[in-house]
Amino acid sequence: MELKLSTKLKKDPIGIDALEEYLNEASDFSFELRILKKLTEMGISCDHGGQYRDPDTKKYREFDLRVSLTQGAATFVAAIECKSIGLHFPLLVSCVHRRETEAFHEAFLHSKKKSQDASAPFYFPHIEMPSAMHGIRIGNSALYPTGEPVGKSTAQVGRYANKEDLHVNDAEFFEKWSQALQSLDDLVDNISDDELVDIVGSVKPHWAIALPIVVIPDGTLWTVNYSDDGSKEGSPSQVDRASIFIGREYKGLMPGGSYIVSHLEVMTETGLATFFGDYLMKDKALLNLVRGR
Numbered sequence: 643m644e645l646k647l648s649t650k651l652k653k654d655p656i657g658i659d660a661l662e663e664y665l666n667e668a669s670d671f672s673f674e675l676r677i678l679k680k681l682t683e684m685g686i687s688c689d690h691g692g693q694y695r696d697p698d699t700k701k702y703r704e705f706d707l708r709v710s711l712t713q714g715a716a717t718f719v720a721a722i723e724c725k726s727i728g729l730h731f732p733l734l735v736s737c738v739h740r741r742e743t744e745a746f747h748e749a750f751l752h753s754k755k756k757s758q759d760a761s762a763p764f765y766f767p768h769i770e771m772p773s774a775m776h777g778i779r780i781g782n783s784a785l786y787p788t789g790e791p792v793g794k795s796t797a798q799v800g801r802y803a804n805k806e807d808l809h810v811n812d813a814e815f816f817e818k819w820s821q822a823l824q825s826l827d828d829l830v831d832n833i834s835d836d837e838l839v840d841i842v843g844s845v846k847p848h849w850a851i852a853l854p855i856v857v858i859p860d861g862t863l864w865t866v867n868y869s870d871d872g873s874k875e876g877s878p879s880q881v882d883r884a885s886i887f888i889g890r891e892y893k894g895l896m897p898g899g900s901y902i903v904s905h906l907e908v909m910t911e912t913g914l915a916t917f918f919g920d921y922l923m924k925d926k927a928l929l930n931l932v933r934g935r
């Protein structure tokens with residue numbers, strides 16, 4: 643169901659049938675609760691429906707879900723936004739082969755405190771320097787290998803009810819995409835702080851990674867691959883996970899610090915469960931993921 647604001651809304655009262663239709667077919671909140679239930683059943687703790695301050699607009703917004711998971715020497719955080727799109731208006735991600743310069747993710751490494759240079763003009767021996775001020779780049783990792791398909795363009799594709807014409811739009815998906823990136827800002831700030839190790843009760847060295855994720859219903863995610871010369875490589879296919887290169891830099895850390903989120907993850911409900919099960923729940927899988935192995 644595609645919902646649009648219009649100046650020509652009918653003046654007939656909206657009753658329970660219309661509300662039930664919306665809740666059954668187009669409610670992001672209902673889908674959001676389903677994803678929350680699935681993650682909770684997997685033993686993953688989630689924050690649901692809190693506020694954050696948009697780093698771009700400085701306005702307060704509400705996130706869908708936030709995940710924080712620590713296993714041994716690694717912590718994973720994610721900002722998850724949920725979008726209930728229908729089979730009649732699926733998302734198509736157009737992909738190319740990932741270049742070497744795009745085949746990376748970044749992680750924070752909290753190690754022993756860095757000592758200062760005693761010969762420096764300003765030397766304060768009683769002050770310890772933080773160990774994690776910026777992300778460490780992990781090249782050609784198992785998460786984002788060179789040469790694999792990477793998303794570059796998105797579109798929701800549907801057909802008008804009374805026409806043969808196609809309707810193509812990605813505005814609603816892009817809104818969720820943006821919210822996931824903006825919600826991640828606080829989480830990146832949290833895992834950049836050396837106090838993370840004390841908070842999660844771990845020891846150093848300790849790794850940490852942050853990912854933005856948009857989840858959509860099963861059967862609504864498609865990809866199509868292109869070669870470097872622009873020719874299409876086969877027909878579109880249904881998938882459960884697609885990674886889109888974004889290269890967003892977060893600078894709201896300590897002075898001089900930065901962290902680049904290389905990809906946005908788009909997953910179906912099944913794809914999310916598979917991703918968490920394969921990469922986060924198995925023994926040492928999270929540590930290997932963060933270190934790029």
